[in-house]
Amino acid sequence: MTAQLLTGPAEPATDRTVVGENLSLPLFRTLSGVLAGHPYLKVVVDRAENTWHLLDTAAHPFHVNYIATRILGMDLTALDADLDAFNASVYTDPDRRFLLGVLSLHTDEDTEGRERTFLVLETTEADTMHGELLAFFHEFVRARVDGRLPLLLKPANHGQEEALAAISEQSVPRILGHELFGSRARTPLNPGEATGRLRFFRTHDEYTAAAGELGWADIVAMPCLPDDVPRVAGFLNTAPITPLSHTNVLASGWGIPNAIVRDLEHLVAKDGLDGAWVRYRVREDEISLERLDHAPDVRAPAWHQQRIRLEPPLLEDAPVLALHRLRSTDRDRYGTKAANLGELHHVLDSRTADLTAFYGRPRPPRENLHGHLAARLGLSAFHTGAPTGSELRAAAAEFVASSVSAPNGVALPFALQQHFLASSAVLQQGIGKLKMALELDATDVLDSLCLQLQHLIRQTPVPEPVTRQISQAFPAHSNSRLVVRSSSNAEDLPGFSAAGVYDSVTTVHGAGELLDAVRQVWASLLSPRSVRLRHDVGISLDDTYMGVIIQEYVPASLGGVLVTCNPTRREDFRNVYLNCSPGSPEQVVEGSVLPQQYLYNTVEGGGRTVALGSWGDGLSAATRARLADLSLTGRLLQSHFSADDVDRPLDIEWLMTDRGDFRLVQIRPYAL
Numbered sequence: 001m002t003a004q005l006l007t008g009p010a011e012p013a014t015d016r017t018v019v020g021e022n023l024s025l026p027l028f029r030t031l032s033g034v035l036a037g038h039p040y041l042k043v044v045v046d047r048a049e050n051t052w053h054l055l056d057t058a059a060h061p062f063h064v065n066y067i068a069t070r071i072l073g074m075d076l077t078a079l080d081a082d083l084d085a086f087n088a089s090v091y092t093d094p095d096r097r098f099l100l101g102v103l104s105l106h107t108d109e110d111t112e113g114r115e116r117t118f119l120v121l122e123t124t125e126a127d128t129m130h131g132e133l134l135a136f137f138h139e140f141v142r143a144r145v146d147g148r149l150p151l152l153l154k155p156a157n158h159g160q161e162e163a164l165a166a167i168s169e170q171s172v173p174r175i176l177g178h179e180l181f182g183s184r185a186r187t188p189l190n191p192g193e194a195t196g197r198l199r200f201f202r203t204h205d206e207y208t209a210a211a212g213e214l215g216w217a218d219i220v221a222m223p224c225l226p227d228d229v230p231r232v233a234g235f236l237n238t239a240p241i242t243p244l245s246h247t248n249v250l251a252s253g254w255g256i257p258n259a260i261v262r263d264l265e266h267l268v269a270k271d272g273l274d275g276a277w278v279r280y281r282v283r284e285d286e287i288s289l290e291r292l293d294h295a296p297d298v299r300a301p302a303w304h305q306q307r308i309r310l311e312p313p314l315l316e317d318a319p320v321l322a323l324h325r326l327r328s329t330d331r332d333r334y335g336t337k338a339a340n341l342g343e344l345h346h347v348l349d350s351r352t353a354d355l356t357a358f359y360g361r362p363r364p365p366r367e368n369l370h371g372h373l374a375a376r377l378g379l380s381a382f383h384t385g386a387p388t389g390s391e392l393r394a395a396a397a398e399f400v401a402s403s404v405s406a407p408n409g410v411a412l413p414f415a416l417q418q419h420f421l422a423s424s425a426v427l428q429q430g431i432g433k434l435k436m437a438l439e440l441d442a443t444d445v446l447d448s449l450c451l452q453l454q455h456l457i458r459q460t461p462v463p464e465p466v467t468r469q470i471s472q473a474f475p476a477h478s479n480s481r482l483v484v485r486s487s488s489n490a491e492d493l494p495g496f497s498a499a500g501v502y503d504s505v506t507t508v509h510g511a512g513e514l515l516d517a518v519r520q521v522w523a524s525l526l527s528p529r530s531v532r533l534r535h536d537v538g539i540s541l542d543d544t545y546m547g548v549i550i551q552e553y554v555p556a557s558l559g560g561v562l563v564t565c566n567p568t569r570r571e572d573f574r575n576v577y578l579n580c581s582p583g584s585p586e587q588v589v590e591g592s593v594l595p596q597q598y599l600y601n602t603v604e605g606g607g608r609t610v611a612l613g614s615w616g617d618g619l620s621a622a623t624r625a626r627l628a629d630l631s632l633t634g635r636l637l638q639s640h641f642s643a644d645d646v647d648r649p650l651d652i653e654w655l656m657t658d659r660g661d662f663r664l665v666q667i668r669p670y671a672l
Helices: 025-031 063-071 076-081 083-091 131-142 158-164 177-181 204-213 246-254 264-271 328-334 336-350 370-376 389-403 414-422 425-439 446-459 464-473 510-524 528-536 586-590 621-641
Strands: 002-004 033-035 038-046 051-054 098-109 115-122 151-153 186-190 192-200 218-222 234-237 258-261 277-283 286-291 410-412 481-488 505-509 546-552 556-563 575-582 596-601 607-611 650-657 662-669
Touching: 025 038, 038 063, 038 131, 051 063, 063 076, 063 083, 063 098, 076 083, 083 098, 098 131, 115 131, 131 151, 131 158, 158 607, 158 621, 177 607, 186 234, 186 246, 186 277, 192 234, 192 264, 204 218, 234 246, 246 258, 328 336, 328 414, 336 389, 336 410, 336 481, 336 546, 336 621, 336 662, 370 389, 389 621, 410 464, 414 425, 414 464, 414 510, 414 546, 425 446, 425 528, 446 510, 446 528, 464 510, 481 510, 505 510, 510 546, 556 621, 575 621, 596 621, 607 621, 621 650, 621 662
Parallel strands: 115 151, 192 218, 218 234, 234 258
Antiparallel strands: 002 286, 033 038, 038 051, 038 098, 098 115, 186 258, 192 277, 277 286, 410 546, 481 505, 481 546, 556 575, 556 650, 575 596, 596 607, 650 662
16 A cells, blocks of 8 residues: 655656647646646747747756757757856846746645646746746746636746736736745655654654654654654654754754655554554655555664764863864864864964865866856956956955854863863762663663763862863853853764754853853763764764853844755755744754745855745845855855865854844754
């Protein structure tokens, strides 16, 4: 039995492209493919010939190839040799001959609950059609499609939204992307495939009662999975979450499928899926649950035998240092987060790092994307030819340094935590018991031992020499609000993200609260969840330490998270994904609100709104333009922080101050 949620495209064997005919619904179905669960059809309007081409989707996956070879008589070699110029002639030339678009078929319910079928017309995301051209495109297509089907124009990017603002909706009916897709029933979050036993929980209490029984062969389904979910075979959510939720970051790092399926409870009841063995698949255009008749012969996944080894931490006495004095090589003394922030200071202050490597990588048939980067940096207007490599690197460094800043603050080394733990015989005894339980794999007593240790850490006095070093960094007379963040050596590792595992404290006032917050961060290294996750992958407690970052709190008008990739389309090298909400980024990171979600194209430029989340209104055009700069900055920083593989994306936590300045408060690898 198969519960097929979305289906992929069929594969017709012949070319059935039609030129000049009106489009009926049967013809649409003959030519269309399926993308994201909706039938779609590529169209090309030839203004010079006053006709249009309805492309057979299976035969012609790319508009540009069709125009070049079938209309203009070019061969693909000639097209590839000058692809960017050809693209400009069909996507950005205001007087272009060809208009390229996609028609997709959708259904919803009218005000009386009756099903309504309608067509949506849109261009590609990089298209810069002005308002008059968009209106002409809609009118041309409207005159040639079945008059019984409403035709709505969907702006493909923010530029088109702004261009259409001056045109009445009566003359050009439209629908925005977040309106069309924001409430869809099924949404892929992390691609993958798993075979396992479906465990469906209607409430958090049901989940809590069974959490101790969950293992690597289970696929956990519930309204919204908790951040402390154990490592399992797959996730299913019945309520909306975002691709940057903690649980989806875990799914990405663990390489397991994750999706939103709002009608899952109905499918579970109809097909008896709760407790059944299923094959679960998540792709960009397909989410499927196939019930298996018999329990399969499943083997423990590779990660179950995975063993991660840490570089030995350096525990000799090290000073409390200002963040700007750290470099990435200091992670073995101060932790990964602190070292990365120190490296960010260096990049911004020195302006010597090469931030162009991502754009220098070949993207066939292009040798590189240097020309696109020059356009994004505004160099094209000042050069008759292509800028030199040194000019491009200098412009990139200047752009990043002028767009963002790094937070000020200090980092506490591992040595301070070591001195604190060594100061108490009771703490040492408790740590010894925990180590023994881990060696014996006595998982039934881990939680109680961890909770006892955490309580002891929070209650144990901090030795005077340690207190003095911390207090000297932030004097007792200072009543400024502080933020205290974790910085461990057991996070942001290949195969072990630890996103959301360790504590940060964002409301700290005065010296007394500061010491309490530092102890809370230290204690989070021994939480039941963190100990279990590290134990699962063989990270030794002996090698695990916690540094601490202390920063002055900066009020934020907007905050969120940026990842320099498209989480649901891994092959997409153009777009970065950004989410945000009013105020500090913590509520986005913690998942306490549904943030606004955007995609920004860092190659051709432009952006589009994915969802408005818990907020009714989108951001202003000026703010969205600033977010485009932030997105390009993230992409440029990727070249430095992922120098060993410039396609490896970053996860950046950011905020916008009340003055409109961007500050990056955390930078780390994004788990793929």
